[in-house]
Amino acid sequence: MTRSARQWGPRRPRWVRGLLACAMLAGLSTVPVGCGLSYVFRNVSPLHVTGWSFAWPILPSQQQRLEEDIKEEERDRVPILDPVPGEFAPPSCLDPPSEEEVWHKVPKFRNGCPPFYETQRNNVRFLIEKIGDKVDPVKIYPLTGPAQLVHCHYKCTIYYDELYWSDYPIPFNHKDARVEVVYIDKDYLRRMAGPAQAVVR
Numbered sequence: 001m002t003r004s005a006r007q008w009g010p011r012r013p014r015w016v017r018g019l020l021a022c023a024m025l026a027g028l029s030t031v032p033v034g035c036g037l038s039y040v041f042r043n044v045s046p047l048h049v050t051g052w053s054f055a056w057p058i059l060p061s062q063q064q065r066l067e068e069d070i071k072e073e074e075r076d077r078v079p080i081l082d083p084v085p086g087e088f089a090p091p092s093c094l095d096p097p098s099e100e101e102v103w104h105k106v107p108k109f110r111n112g113c114p115p116f117y118e119t120q121r122n123n124v125r126f127l128i129e130k131i132g133d134k135v136d137p138v139k140i141y142p143l144t145g146p147a148q149l150v151h152c153h154y155k156c157t158i159y160y161d162e163l164y165w166s167d168y169p170i171p172f173n174h175k176d177a178r179v180e181v182v183y184i185d186k187d188y189l190r191r192m193a194g195p196a197q198a199v200v201r
Contacts (some may be wrong), residue, residue, distance in 0.1 A: 001072055075101065083193035093133045093152035094156050097184045099122045102156040115167040127157040138192050147189040156182045 058066075103124070112118040136149040158180040165173035 004179050005030045038094055050170065080147070081188060081190045083191045092135060092150045092190075093130055094187075095152075095186065095188075096128050096130065097154055097156065097186060101184065102126055102128065102158065105156075105184065107160055109162075116198045117164070117166050118170075119162045120163045122163060124158065124160040127159070129153045129155045129157075129171055142190065144189055144191065146192045148192060150188055152188075153186045154186070156184055 047147075103126075109119055109196075111120075130152065132153045134151040136150070136151070138146050138148055141147050160178055161177050162176045163173065164176070167173075
């Protein structure tokens with residue numbers, strides 16, 4: 001019985017080779033390449049303390065949820081406007097809610113189970129009306145100073161056509177005209193200017 005010369009050297013066990021392969025893949029995943037998400041999931045990385053992070057792939061649904069959370073955080077911030085002196089001060093409530101903000105407040109619906117039952121909303125129209133505003137007295141706000149809190153109230157009416165249809169077992173379709181009313185409050189801070197100073201000539 002002969003033995004080939006290829007097998008004379010010492011062979012590493014299979015678990016050692018697997019461990020080396022995992023270590024090499026882990027080392028490659030920490031390199032900041034195009035698919036590395038070193039800033040998105042840095043807080044959940046095992047190497048968060050050292051400032052490194054692994055490439056962490058995410059699903060499209062998770063990416064959409066992250067983008068929605070970022071938009072909601074930016075939308076919920078209270079803007080701070082600079083003071084405008086005297087009679088040139090603009091009227092309050094010059095920033096009505098956008099159509100995206102209004103549509104975000106409309107109750108969601110389930111699309112159904114194709115091909116048995118499906119639902120769609122088409123021909124969406126928006127009517128945004130200001131129904132009132134209120135200006136609070138001057139207060140001292142942290143990191144802002146003396147400012148007034150301005151409250152703006154809007155009534156948003158949404159008109160759309162809701163379409164129901166099915167292809168199996170009994171084909172049918174039905175279009176229903178619907179109306180939704182959403183009330184949105186938007187607040188912002190307006191800094192107060194100091195007393196008028198006399199001009200020395």
